[in-house]
Amino acid sequence: MSRPSNIGILALELYIPKTYISQSDLELYDKESKGKYTIGLGQTEMSCIGDREDINSISATILLQLLEKHKICPSQIGRLEIGTETIQDKSKSIKTYLMSYLQNSYNIEGITSYNACYGGVQALFNTIAWIESSSWDGKLGVVIASDIAVYEKGPARPTGGVGAIGILIGPNAPLVLDNLRTSYMEHAYDFYKPIPSSEYPVVDGHFSVNCYLKALSQCFEDLKRKTGVMTLASLGDYWCFHAPYHKMTVKAFFQIASDDLSSRLPHFDAKDKQSWGIVNEYLRPLWNEKCEKATRLGKRVGNIYCGSLFMSLKSLMTFENIEEGKSIVMFAYGSGLAASMFRIVARRKVQMDQGILMDLGKRVKLNVEEYTRRMSVREKDYERKGFVPIDPIRELAPGTVYLDRVDEKWRRFYKRTENTPKL
Amino acid sequence: MSRPSNIGILALELYIPKTYISQSDLELYDKESKGKYTIGLGQTEMSCIGDREDINSISATILLQLLEKHKICPSQIGRLEIGTETIQDKSKSIKTYLMSYLQNSYNIEGITSYNACYGGVQALFNTIAWIESSSWDGKLGVVIASDIAVYEKGPARPTGGVGAIGILIGPNAPLVLDNLRTSYMEHAYDFYKPIPSSEYPVVDGHFSVNCYLKALSQCFEDLKRKTGVMTLASLGDYWCFHAPYHKMTVKAFFQIASDDLSSRLPHFDAKDKQSWGIVNEYLRPLWNEKCEKATRLGKRVGNIYCGSLFMSLKSLMTFENIEEGKSIVMFAYGSGLAASMFRIVARRKVQMDQGILMDLGKRVKLNVEEYTRRMSVREKDYERKGFVPIDPIRELAPGTVYLDRVDEKWRRFYKRTENTPKL
Numbered sequence: 001m002s003r004p005s006n007i008g009i010l011a012l013e014l015y016i017p018k019t020y021i022s023q024s025d026l027e028l029y030d031k032e033s034k035g036k037y038t039i040g041l042g043q044t045e046m047s048c049i050g051d052r053e054d055i056n057s058i059s060a061t062i063l064l065q066l067l068e069k070h071k072i073c074p075s076q077i078g079r080l081e082i083g084t085e086t087i088q089d090k091s092k093s094i095k096t097y098l099m100s101y102l103q104n105s106y107n108i109e110g111i112t113s114y115n116a117c118y119g120g121v122q123a124l125f126n127t128i129a130w131i132e133s134s135s136w137d138g139k140l141g142v143v144i145a146s147d148i149a150v151y152e153k154g155p156a157r158p159t160g161g162v163g164a165i166g167i168l169i170g171p172n173a174p175l176v177l178d179n180l181r182t183s184y185m186e187h188a189y190d191f192y193k194p195i196p197s198s199e200y201p202v203v204d205g206h207f208s209v210n211c212y213l214k215a216l217s218q219c220f221e222d223l224k225r226k227t228g229v230m231t232l233a234s235l236g237d238y239w240c241f242h243a244p245y246h247k248m249t250v251k252a253f254f255q256i257a258s259d260d261l262s263s264r265l266p267h268f269d270a271k272d273k274q275s276w277g278i279v280n281e282y283l284r285p286l287w288n289e290k291c292e293k294a295t296r297l298g299k300r301v302g303n304i305y306c307g308s309l310f311m312s313l314k315s316l317m318t319f320e321n322i323e324e325g326k327s328i329v330m331f332a333y334g335s336g337l338a339a340s341m342f343r344i345v346a347r348r349k350v351q352m353d354q355g356i357l358m359d360l361g362k363r364v365k366l367n368v369e370e371y372t373r374r375m376s377v378r379e380k381d382y383e384r385k386g387f388v389p390i391d392p393i394r395e396l397a398p399g400t401v402y403l404d405r406v407d408e409k410w411r412r413f414y415k416r417t418e419n420t421p422k423l
Numbered sequence: 424m425s426r427p428s429n430i431g432i433l434a435l436e437l438y439i440p441k442t443y444i445s446q447s448d449l450e451l452y453d454k455e456s457k458g459k460y461t462i463g464l465g466q467t468e469m470s471c472i473g474d475r476e477d478i479n480s481i482s483a484t485i486l487l488q489l490l491e492k493h494k495i496c497p498s499q500i501g502r503l504e505i506g507t508e509t510i511q512d513k514s515k516s517i518k519t520y521l522m523s524y525l526q527n528s529y530n531i532e533g534i535t536s537y538n539a540c541y542g543g544v545q546a547l548f549n550t551i552a553w554i555e556s557s558s559w560d561g562k563l564g565v566v567i568a569s570d571i572a573v574y575e576k577g578p579a580r581p582t583g584g585v586g587a588i589g590i591l592i593g594p595n596a597p598l599v600l601d602n603l604r605t606s607y608m609e610h611a612y613d614f615y616k617p618i619p620s621s622e623y624p625v626v627d628g629h630f631s632v633n634c635y636l637k638a639l640s641q642c643f644e645d646l647k648r649k650t651g652v653m654t655l656a657s658l659g660d661y662w663c664f665h666a667p668y669h670k671m672t673v674k675a676f677f678q679i680a681s682d683d684l685s686s687r688l689p690h691f692d693a694k695d696k697q698s699w700g701i702v703n704e705y706l707r708p709l710w711n712e713k714c715e716k717a718t719r720l721g722k723r724v725g726n727i728y729c730g731s732l733f734m735s736l737k738s739l740m741t742f743e744n745i746e747e748g749k750s751i752v753m754f755a756y757g758s759g760l761a762a763s764m765f766r767i768v769a770r771r772k773v774q775m776d777q778g779i780l781m782d783l784g785k786r787v788k789l790n791v792e793e794y795t796r797r798m799s800v801r802e803k804d805y806e807r808k809g810f811v812p813i814d815p816i817r818e819l820a821p822g823t824v825y826l827d828r829v830d831e832k833w834r835r836f837y838k839r840t841e842n843t844p845k846l
Contacts (some may be wrong), residue, residue: 083729090616091508091624093538100610107645111538111545111761115516122534125558126549133552134602183532187523193513194833195517197620197807202515202832222530236435336515338534383619409625410617 006347007131010140011070012357014314015062015164016301017049018397020363021371026158029368037158042246043153045271046302047162048366049148050374050391051381052402055086056097057414058164060401063098066166068399072106078139079130079305081110083119083306085193085334086147087129088412098144110141117242118334120145120165120306125340127169128177141169147305150375152200159245161302161400165310174348175224178327183341184319191335199382208335212248213255215339216331217240219314220256223329223341232260232286236343237293238322240312243298249312252331253291257283295317300360306334313344314356322350364395385410393417431596433563434493437737437779438485438587439724440472441820443786444794448516449581452791458844460581465669469725470585472571473797473814475805475825478509479520481839482569483586483824486521489565489589491822491842497528501562502553505531506542506729508616508757509570511835521567533564536716539614540665541757543568543588548763551600564592564829568837570728573798575623584725588733597771599632601750604765605645607638614758622805631758635671636678638663638762639754643679646752646764655683655709658767659752661745662714663735664720672735675754676714680706716742723783729757736767737779745773787818808833816840 023037023044037043049058059082066072080102082093082094093112102108113119113126120143127141146164150155190208193201225231232239258270261279270276297315304311309332318327328344366374374391381387386408396402399419406412437600446460446467453459457495460466472481482505487493503525504519517536523616525531543566550564569587574580613631647653655662664672681693684702693699709730720738727734732755739751749765789797797814804810809831819825822842 031431085514087510087513087619088617089759090510090619091496091539092612092615093761096538096759097610098609099608102782106606106609106641107605109545109548109763110781111536111541111757113534114537115519115534116514118534122532125532125651126552128559129552129556132556134555135548135552135600147741177558181558182530184529185519185522185531186529189515190836192515192833194511194715196513218529334534336512336519338516338519340532382708385617410615411612 004131004136004171006172006176007128007170008176008344009167010170010173011066012170012310012314012317013062013066013069013166014297014307014311015058015065015166016047016359016363017058017162018395019049019402020045020047021366021368025368040247041158042250043158043299043302045300048159048160048371048374049162050143051377051389052393052396053400054403054412055084055088055146055148056094056412057401057403058148058162059094059144060098060101060414061399062146062164062166063101063142063144064416065399066107066168066324068155068168070138070168072168073166073214074102076140077102077105077108077142078137079110079127079137079141080108081141081143082112082144083121083123083145083282084112084147085114085119085305089410093243102345106360108383116334116336117305117308118332118338120310121332121340124167124169130159131169131171140327143167143169145306145310147307149303149305150199150378151203156203156205159303163301163304163307165307167310172251174346174350175344176347178343178345180223180227181340182219182226183338183340184218185338186215188335188337190337197383199378209248209251211335211337212333213251215333215337216252217259219331219341225290231264232256237290237326238316239331240294240309240316240328241291241331242309242333243295243312244303244308246299247293249291249295250287253279253287257286297356314400317350318352318354318356321352322346324349359397362397391420406410424561427554427594428558429595429599430551431594431599431767432590433593433596434489434591435733435740436485436489436492436589437720437734438481438488438589439470439782440481440585441786441818441823442789443468443473444789444791445464446581448791462532463670464581465673465682465748466581466722466725468723469581469583471583471794471797472585474800474812475814475816475819476823477826477835478507478511478569478571479517479827480824481571481585482517482567483521483524483837484565485569485589486565487824487839488822493591495563495591497525499563500510500525500528500565501560502533502550502564504546504550504564504566505535506544506546506566506568506779507535507570508537508539508542508728512833530669531573533737538761539757539759540728540731541755541761543733544755544763547590554592554594566590566592568729568733570730571573572726572728573622573656573801574626580628582726584727585728586724586727588730588737588809590733591793595774598767600772601766601768603646603650605642605649606761606763607641608761609638611758611760613760618713620806622801632671632674634758634760635756636674638756638759638760639675639678640682642754642762642764643682654687655679660713661715661717661739661751662754663732663739663751663757664714664754665732666718666727666735668730669718669722671712673710676710677703677706679707716751720779737809740773741775741779743776744775745769747772784821785820
């Protein structure tokens with residue numbers, strides 16, 4: 001078999017649930033000051049689900065959406081890997097569950113890559129390496145990055161979200177990883193899920209921001225060192241950041257701008273407020289040009305953990321024509337911690353596709369009382385067996401896989417809503 | 424960088440805890456008939472741990488053992504991936520925890536690959552593909568396959584075990600994967616861990632045996648199809664099987680022998696007891712030659728889930744000089760289900776190394792009452808925070824990482840016993 005070239009992203013799809021809440025409603029409900037979530041976090045809406053969807057179902061929904069939209073048969077797939085931090089049956093990977101949707105195809109490598117918010121990136125790296133390796137079977141790879149991001153009542157709850165990304169990977173792709181990449185891994189308890197019987201994490205928010213920024217700076221410095229003279233501007237035409245909430249991506253951009261300026265301007269001190277204020281003004285247009293479009297979907301969907309960085313890329317592809325030769329720097333961060341910075345280059349023009357905006361437009365807004373009720377049901381269901389979910393199926397979008405029942409042995413059975421064409 | 428060749432296993436180490444129980448003691452304690460576990464399952468001893476060791480600590484122990492024995496600095500490692508099904512802090516991968524033992528090295532890719540008993544094989548495949556890929560940084564890869572296999576009181580308890588494998592991966596290796604490989608993946612609820620607050624799985628033992636044998640037959644047929652005329656005997660000089668218990672490996676061998684004979688002898692019917700009885704006799708020497716040595720360690724350690732298949736390889740390397748050119752067929756099975764069959768070829772002679780027998784010889788036998796008490800402590804600790812483990816540290820082998828305390832935020836802190844040289 002001849003060696004493949006230009007291995008990368010052939011297609012990227014995003015599934016968002018049909019229900020959401022408004023962050024300003026949540027501010028009111030939480031009796032927080034106006035703007036705390038909408039301005040402070042920079043989030044306007046947050047996707048949510050009830051008891052009809054779980055990590056298996058949203059992963060299945062995006063897998064089917066990806067295959068159907070791009071007319072891919074299961075027999076064309078040689079590898080399927082999931083990146084997630086959401087656990088359903090501890091030992092059984094989501095990948096094995098998804099095999100039930102790939103009828104008559106069994107020789108498909110890959111399982112689940114696991115680390116808070118980071119698994120999707122490792123799955124992407126693994127799948128590209130597989131295609132480059134001597135073990136490649138000539139078929140396509142699929143990466144699913146999916147998570148349900150939910151927090152207990154309190155300050156972290158507005159940083160939740162739900163979503164799943166499906167990525168089709170193969171040779172001769174329009175978006176190719178150019179091997180300029182680096183990682184930063186460290187042991188940290190900034191965010192983790194040590195309570196077995198709870199879906200919620202334990203979070204040290206302030207520490208986690210510092211971990212994120214430290215990993216970001218380390219990766220940025222390492223890439224600059226590897227490339228010699230490259231700067232923020234020359235390293236990438238666009239920048240996509242992992243986005244636990246919008247304001248974190250703004251922080252990220254200004255952090256590396258500050259790192260960059262401090263190292264290049266001999267008398268510049270980012271900690272000097274006046275100098276920083278002046279420079280800051282000049283940085284806003286740079287932010288708008290390089291980053292802002294990639295953050296638009298995230299503001300309306302929330303944090304989707306492993307899919308978040310790829311949702312940023314999807315957002316960029318929704319609002320920008322990416323011209324041939326343009327580069328996108330991607331920064332992945334998963335608490336605990338695992339981080340990577342890597343670069344994608346457009347080998348040909350990628351025309352903007354605003355299809356996802358239709359899905360956003362068709363969503364149903366829940367009031368926060370109803371959202372809170374649904375979260376309580378999820379809390380109760382977390383350890384339950386032998387039950388039928390109660391939330392209405394009519395609320396799900398066409399083509400959504402949903403939980404039909406859980407039997408007395410905790411086995412989960414799913415169905416799918418009718419898949420009427422969206423266009 | 425020139426393309427590397429002969430990428431494979433440079434070194435393989437096994438960590439087994441210092442405590443074990445006797446399977447005949449367990450038969451007595453469980454009031455089962457004599458031989459139920461020792462003959463029925465074919466197991467003689469079972470490794471176990473108390474409250475001083477967990478998945479993080481055993482993974483750290485084997486990592487340090489591998490690096491120290493082979494004089495590898497953290498700066499020589501470019502990738503570290505864990506294969507496991509044992510969960511400590513749900514979202515935080517074991518990999519990030521292990522970073523605390525790789526001082527001053529942070530740019531190390533890889534996280535945790537997750538699916539019952541199978542993660543280690545995926546981690547191996549991923550690491551080899553990484554070295555073959557254009558993203559390889561010229562460094563070595565490390566794969567840790569570790570698990571704590573524990574079952575609630577009852578018929579499955581004797582199929583437990585504890586152990587961790589460390590594999591050093593790089594070019595010019597003595598044991599090389601030759602790309603003859605296939606996988607079989609399917610959705611099955613044969614063994615899974617759906618109860619969040621329990622360390623124990625839910626098992627449908629009979630169904631799981633059938634799933635294992637089905638996956639085995641499918642992989643075997645696919646490899647034979649790929650290679651044309653190859654048979655059990657010509658496919659591999661040695662065979663290593665995933666071993667939930669010894670008798671399963673015997674079943675596995677006779678299953679493929681039966682598949683093989685049925686397809687090649689026109690009038691042979693494996694279901695005909697008389698014919699099968701005759702053939703069976705002739706198969707025993709073949710079993711002894713090709714498989715038996717690979718099963719010896721497993722009989723004394725038990726099931727170590729993700730490491731089990733590699734413990735079979737370690738067992739073969741302990742009791743056999745593997746001559747240059749000899750091949751080893753490996754069959755990996757993880758419930759849920761994920762299975763692969765692949766082949767390793769010796770590029771040069773691998774001299775038998777019986778060092779592990781010293782570790783086995785130094786073990787301390789616990790009586791079953793004490794083992795049962797320790798399991799009860801583990802059950803209670805599973806959701807606990809803010810405690811100090813009670814089991815004696817003096818019982819741990821030199822160089823063992825152990826749990827020192829768990830704080831009020833469920834953060835886990837570890838120490839290491841003094842590492843006196845073993846030889």
